[in-house]
Amino acid sequence: ELDITADPAVNKGGLNFVREGTRFNIVSNQVVLIVPKGQNKRGIADFRDVTTDKVALVALGNSDVPVGQYSEEIYRNLGLWDQLKEMNRITYCSNVKEVLSQVAAGAVDCGIVYGTDAASAADKVDVVAQAPKGSHRPIVYPAGVMRATQKPVEAIAFAKYLQSPECVAIFERHGFSKPGE
Structure with missing residues (x-):
C-alpha cells in the first residue's frame, strides 16, 4: 500500500507506481x-x-x-x-x-x-x-502511496501516522531524525 525506500533516487518522480502528490520524506539519517x-x-x-x-x-x-x-x-x-x-x-x-x-x-x-x-x-x-553540516547530500527515506493500492484512504492515513509526533519519537529512539535535520 505504501512504498518506503532508503534511496530517494528509487521512484523519483513517481515512475508511474506511486500516486501523484503522496510522496514525502519520512525520516533522515546522519x-x-x-x-x-x-x-x-x-x-x-x-x-x-x-x-x-x-x-x-x-x-x-x-x-x-x-x-x-x-x-x-x-x-x-x-x-x-x-x-x-x-x-x-x-x-x-x-x-x-x-x-x-x-x-x-x-x-x-x-x-x-x-x-x-x-x-x-x-x-x-x-x-x-x-559529519559537518553541508559536507554530504541529505540522507532521506521517502515514502509514497502505491498507485495500485486497493485501500488508498488507509494508505494515506498510515502515511500521515508515520509523520505524527508519536511515530517520529519512535524513529528518533532508533537514531533517525526528522527530515531536514
Missing part, C-alpha cells in the same frame, strides 16, 4: 564518526582527526556502498580525500555493518557509519562526531 566503546584513548573528536596522528586505521565502506560514498563525499568536501587515501590508513569494508563490527572489535581506531547503526550498537561504540 553520518557519524565512531570509536570503540570507552576506548577513545587518542582523543578522536572530529572527522578531520582521521588525517592526524590520532588515527592509525579508519574503517570506511567501499565506494560501491552508500556509506562509503557518503564518507568519500565528506572528505572531498573537507578537502582531505586525496590526503587520506595517500596516508594508507583506510580499511575498506563491504557494508556499514562490517564497519561497525571492525570498530566495535577495536580492529581500527574509528569508522564512519550512519547514526542509526551507531544507535543500534550503543553498547559497543561511541559517537564522537557528526
Whole structure:
C-alpha cells in the first residue's frame, strides 16, 4: 500500500507506481564518526582527526556502498580525500555493518557509519562526531502511496501516522531524525 525506500533516487518522480502528490520524506539519517566503546584513548573528536596522528586505521565502506560514498563525499568536501587515501590508513569494508563490527572489535581506531547503526550498537561504540553540516547530500527515506493500492484512504492515513509526533519519537529512539535535520 505504501512504498518506503532508503534511496530517494528509487521512484523519483513517481515512475508511474506511486500516486501523484503522496510522496514525502519520512525520516533522515546522519553520518557519524565512531570509536570503540570507552576506548577513545587518542582523543578522536572530529572527522578531520582521521588525517592526524590520532588515527592509525579508519574503517570506511567501499565506494560501491552508500556509506562509503557518503564518507568519500565528506572528505572531498573537507578537502582531505586525496590526503587520506595517500596516508594508507583506510580499511575498506563491504557494508556499514562490517564497519561497525571492525570498530566495535577495536580492529581500527574509528569508522564512519550512519547514526542509526551507531544507535543500534550503543553498547559497543561511541559517537564522537557528526559529519559537518553541508559536507554530504541529505540522507532521506521517502515514502509514497502505491498507485495500485486497493485501500488508498488507509494508505494515506498510515502515511500521515508515520509523520505524527508519536511515530517520529519512535524513529528518533532508533537514531533517525526528522527530515531536514
